[in-house]
Amino acid sequence: MVTYRSDNSNPARIPALGIRVLICTALSVLLMFMDHRQDHLGTIRKGVGVAVYPLQVIVDAPFRLWEWLTESTADRSELQRELARLRAERVLTRAELQQLTALRAENDRLRDLLDARPRLRDEIRVAEIMAVDANPYRHNFVIDLGEADGVFNGQAIIDADGVIGQVLEVGVKTSQAILISDPSHALPVEVSRNGLRTIANGTGEFDQLDLPFLPNNADIVEGDVLVTSGLGGAFPAGYPVAVVASVNRIPQASFADVSAKPSSELDQVREVLLIWSAVPEEDAPATAADEDSPSEIAPAETTDAEETAPEPADE
């Protein structure tokens, strides 16, 4: 047994311990209260975030190294196979793109006929996921873009298959983001088949979203594709979110039990896309409103989300 070195002559007495605990507890409670009720602690978070950034980089390094190693040591035949596959995929996507161009032209023409405003295209940028939040009750992750790159709170994040989440807290060089599967996240969606509007809530499971506000007679079936409705203000409209996995109509209950499976593999993404929604220039006031709205729709508790969310379903 090692002998313990006592810190001072009388090691049992640590001076002013109780006072220090009281101060720390009071400070904690104050911080938590301010953090929960208002949002004045952005600067503190950012300051401490700068200290955490190197840690995240170090933790991320082995994964990057491994990726780099597997890429650089992949053998020739494998690379050629990959190349062939990508070429084939490119041909297919280009073919689809041709169709899309034609459709876009047609859409613009029709909008002209209807005298509607032209749709604007969003700007998109690739970000990498640096770390996934360790806290099991919240599906958060960290991306490698921050304030310096023009990231803003409430910004929509997608990947190749659909919506992933949104930015929660912008740091200097990194940002915290929340997944749509987070239990406190709610996302306004619509059924692409008939435009039925509803809310998709996260469940805490990566492969499941809940649609709690659909009445029993709502026109929704398994396999319906849900896209963002753009009504919350945070997400631009028309991005795929999930596919309805099960519809359970319970006769005596007021709402049907509907769940959907997110289009993208939320637990497997490594690269994500950040969207800067295009806002038409003529309505500048709307821009200001847009900037405000993320805090409204974004990571509120479920109850808040229900209030801010557009009216459920059929009206």
Added chain:
Amino acid sequence: MSDAAYAQRLPVIATIIVALMLTIIPLPDWLEPFRPDWVALTLIYWAMILPRTWSVGSAWIVGLILDVAQGTLLGQHGLALCVVIFVTVRMHLLMRVFPAGQLMASVFSLLALYQFIVFWVNGVAGVPVEAIQYWAPVISGTLIWPVVKSILDGARMRVK
């Protein structure tokens, strides 16, 4: 701070940084609930050994860093850590002479207290939680305590 005091702090800071890194390193989904509270274990150890240098105040600051790293409510882990470390410091003389089994039992109750405060705050703030997420880290943390202790014992040799 004199050079000696500085040399004494460095290994402790290094182990805390390693604990923070272990806390944010990504784990597979099924393993995630069983991630021990590395930072709490490390701080409990140092508060037991060097209660004058590493006590409530430093625990609170480390807790704040943990809050930012994990994106939790600011002050949540700070509060939990400073209460747990307070109990540890009050009991440090007793804990030093405890046999291994008894020490593990007290670490178990300290970790349970830690999780209780984290859960309590989550409950007040309205973050949904499950029972397994409460007990899994407490049990895995207790089981891994002897390993952590022997590694930190090694680090402590350099403190001297």
